[in-house]
Amino acid sequence: MKALFTLAWKSLLNRRASFLLTLFAVALSVALFLGVDKARTGAREGFGHTISGTDLIIGAPTGSVNLLLYSVFRMGNATAEVSWPTYQKLSARDDIAWTVPISLGDSHRGFRVMGTDHAYFEHYQYGRGESLRFAKGREMDDLFDAVVGADVARELGYEIGSPLVLSHGLGKADFGSGHENRPFRVVGILAPTGTPVDRTVIVSLEAITAIHVGWESGAKNPLSDSITEDMIRSFNLTPKTVTAIYAGLKRKGTILRTRREINTNKGEPLMAIIPGEALAELWSVTAMAERALLAVSIFVIAVGVVSILTSILTSLNERRREMSILRAVGARPGHIFGLLTLEAGLIGFGGAALGIVIVHVLVLIAGPIVMQRYGISLGGTGPGMTDLITLLAVTGASLLAGAIPAWAAFRRSLADGLSVKL
Amino acid sequence: MPSDTSSTDAIRVENLRFAWPGNPPVLDIKSFTLGRGEKLFLRGPSGSGKSTLLGLIAGVLSPGTGTINVLGNDMARLSAAARDRVRADHLGVIFQMFNLVPYLSVTGNVTLPLHFSPARRKAVGAHPDEEARRLLGRLGLTDPAMLDRRVSDLSVGQQQRVAAARALIGGPDIVIADEPTSALDADARDRFIELLSEEASRTGAALLFVSHDASLARLFDRAVDLAEINTAGVTA
Structure with missing residues (x-):
């Protein structure tokens, strides 16, 4: 497993340009999603904090x-x-x-x-x-x-x-x-x-x-x-x-x-x-728009994950030789499958982590300005549960998406045997 | 690390017939053997079914009918995973060209089989990189600067030697070389075969060397013409 991990990592570094671009695509999509979510919870808290002590x-x-x-x-x-x-x-x-x-x-x-x-x-x-x-x-x-x-x-x-x-x-x-x-x-x-x-x-x-x-x-x-x-x-x-x-x-x-x-x-x-009750009613009105916004940003993440799939899928042809070398030195088809899935997972994980960093840096920089201008606290309380869940979900989705090219390579490695006609 | 010492042959093929689905048979071989430690030249022009034969011996392809015995393992009876294990533990393979994984260093390429075979990893000991350097040195790649170069920057001859070192690391019982010298000039070719034979002798590995170039036969213990033993009558 450690060997596969090393292989996957070195293989990604070898295709640095496409790896980094895909990573950024995922990072930006995750940053958008988390940004929307933070603005949403921030707005709710901000509205909720506008009046207190009044019965x-x-x-x-x-x-x-x-x-x-x-x-x-x-x-x-x-x-x-x-x-x-x-x-x-x-x-x-x-x-x-x-x-x-x-x-x-x-x-x-x-x-x-x-x-x-x-x-x-x-x-x-x-x-x-x-x-x-x-x-x-x-x-x-x-x-x-x-x-x-x-x-x-x-x-x-x-x-x-x-x-x-x-x-x-x-x-x-x-x-x-x-x-x-x-x-x-x-x-x-x-x-x-x-x-x-x-x-x-x-x-x-x-x-x-x-x-x-x-x-x-x-x-x-x-x-x-x-x-x-x-x-x-x-x-x-x-x-x-x-x-x-x-x-x-x-x-x-x-x-x-x-x-x-x-x-x-x-x-x-x-x-x-009662202010709290009326606020709850207001949220039920805005919930629809919020959900639409979140749905859009989730779709953007999906696009990011699909770009992982695309980048790996398009690399498969030029990596056919590599796969048969790995097979020749004793890799089982499962190793090939694992290698490609792992690469997708690494991009997803790295991208999501970078996205989280981007959002928190932005909150740190823009948070005080947004607070002053719009009275919305972006909840700059450091990484939280939402970030962790997003990280895990994006990594999981990437692993799943990676299974598609991995499956293609798996099938191909069975058919190619040791010799690849180039 | 012999897996079955009772078998005197490294490879024994009997009554093998193989056809790709929906196609006429490519292989029909009554008998073919490679003794332990033997250096055999197998002459086969392209299209003679040699790639298929090597795929079967290496356990990458599922055998049709007949027997393929590799070091006492009946490949026809083994599961795909078990065949993969036989290959990982006992076989080294050298291709015609493009032998190396582009994103690994020279030593990374040489030690690659150790990741897939605990037995070979154990045979090499605690310092696989040293063993890789030792093997590369014996194959004439002594320049330490070369070890840090990207493998794609190496000459074809150097690449083939790195591939040979990889095939030999961890002391496999059989080294299969599929036209490893066709991209080399005559001098480099003879030198390569010499070094490969030497190292195979030293580790006791049997060598199955496949080429279309009959003139190389003189460098081996024995020569077999695939066209003669394969009666499937495939020419294209």
Whole structure:
């Protein structure tokens, strides 16, 4: 066996160019597969880590995935809102320990604007129970104070004291449709979290009301430009609605009952979701796409393995002589079979191992960038079980694929005998 | 390492008939023997069935009818695996050309049979590479630099000597040489046969030397014309 192994290895080195090309083909296919898998698990973990410590998310009735998407991931829009009195009633419930009201619907140069209050900084947690931290500055205090996420500050070059103009709706601001006369000022910049918070501009709930003064009809009131900042400050800016509410319970055990009670609320219709449950539902939606992506990358691996088969099969003719020499010095047909299978297995093993190395080097290099840009942790925890299983599976598949040329050589070596007609 | 000392012949063929499936017989041999330690010249032009005969003796082909006895082993009765074992343990083979495995070194090629025969490995002892160098030296390949060269860079004459060393390593009982000198010039050819005979004598191996060139017969103990013993009447 050791002798065959040595023979197989030396034979591969002898055909270095085709050996290395095939090895690379396998390595790249394995790297693609593992890369897709790491991005997938990374995205899941990233999404799963976007919100923690929040027991319920409450909003107007909609799909639970939809509520989760717009309230936590800033994706899509709320179709209806929750009235302020209802919010107050919810906050006052005995079983609810804390609530965070959030109000969405505006944007600032492509970044979502979220109105909330001090409770957000106190209770919102991400990852494994981490709270928001300020890289610079502090929370909002004045009506026109704004706190920006790390990406917002980086991409727009904001510093403490930078002015910013919020636009109504979600597009990039164009002149005339914005709230130009409502100038905000950056008072705080949050440390990166790897969550959508990084791409959010946070203002007070009152500020959201303020920027809509004169917009009550849904379009800009021609007179609104004449409203001055001081006039706005004198208005009653108590919000009329909020978009969604994060809630923490006093006792986790009551969560199902609390949810049921909120869902069957007598007055205004409401919907409460458990974030983890809604996430699971989201995964069941994305699972199809993930599976398709994984299937594609598995097919790419199959192509890699087939290229092993091809490279060995095409070498067989020129190696016919070699096989009859081996037979002449006493090799049994089984040795010939073993030699070729082993060569395929060596390429598969080497290729898969190289692919694993490539992926981990890439994760090491690109991981921090991906984390910062997309909030996806590529799970750079070194080689894991998936890598090992992939290594074994690719090696196994290569051995199987190698059996095809090995069988051809085996049959031929029986027929050729000692003499090969060249 | 004789496997059956009761047999006085290295090879004994009796009433052998062999045909490839769907073809007329290529071999029909009443009797053919090679004594132990004997150096026999077997003259056979191409197409005379010599390759088939050698394949049968080496146990690579399955015998048809008749007896092929190699060192007391009835090849017709043995399984394919057992025939492979007889070949690995007791036979050395030299081809006309392209004898060497291109990706192995010179010594790697010489010691190749030892991987497939524990008996020959044992006979060589603990240092097969030394034995390979010794054999190569006796066959006139003494340049140590040559041992590191790629075998494809060797001259044909050198390649054939490496093949001879490989056939002889581990002391096989029979060396079969199939036109080993047809690619060599006259001087190199005689020198090669001389060295091969010498080494075969030293190890006590019988030599079955096959060639179409009748002029070489003078260098051997005995000569047999395959056309005379084979009555299958195949000429093409």
